[in-house]
Amino acid sequence: MTKPTNTDEPLPDSMTPGKVCRGRVQSVTDYGAFIDLDGVTGFVTVPNITWERIDHPSQALQTGEEITAVVLSVDPERHQSSLSIKDLQPDPFITFARYNFGAILTGAVTKTSPVGIFVRLERSIVGFLPTSEVPQGQIFVIGDEITVKVASISIKDRQVILSLNR
Template structure:
């Protein structure tokens, strides 16, 4: 079987199709994403397409020299680059969270107070909102750092939202 040789980055890009899986090597990391060498052509993975997990900088997800497998999102022949997604080939951990935690009771610290309610840090990186209506009826105030016992009552997959209700009358301050 003869190996197809690409004479130019453009020739390589012309063979790529949206939805196609490809391999490449991270050539550099920037604040907005990573550049991937696809064998002479440039692929770019922007921040939203790097990972399902939260991170502060793309260097927490990928590093120069790392081999990556990605899905082609689009090809721009004028700019001679492909838009890629690493995230698309990863399992969304929010699915497992929703499947296993909906309706369950847990506890977590209040990480932020807002006019709409208190944001509670749940396991891993998930955050849920305890609506202000839940707090108003309890006759108590809560502060950042207080640990609350809550029930996961609503999960919206499309918006990645978790709503909570108070599951007991106890609040623990640290």
């Protein structure tokens, strides 16, 4: 059970930006999760839960689960802190970029559009194959397995550009 928040008491020293803390998931909502940090309420927004794309926070967090997070910001008046679980996890995009630039990979088509095709290369990595790279008349549908070359990676834009040319 969560301890009631006492806004008259000062926040613990562990509640300063940059500090790592442990807590328990109180509740999961459409926009994030409330975390009990020994009487102080913390909140993790969806983008700060995991590096992976999720449709709902309940795909990554369960009520009652113990988590470790880093404090992003603190609101002493509301006795709340903003947290990130993701910041304590390795970024799979950086790992992908380090080992796969120029690689020939096989992936599944996840989406098609007039400007190109999106291909899932790894669990959390989707690359983009521009229409200009696809031979005229060749059609891909969602679920097709295709072999592509990683032509370009932008860390800043978190973008992987693919090519069919080997």
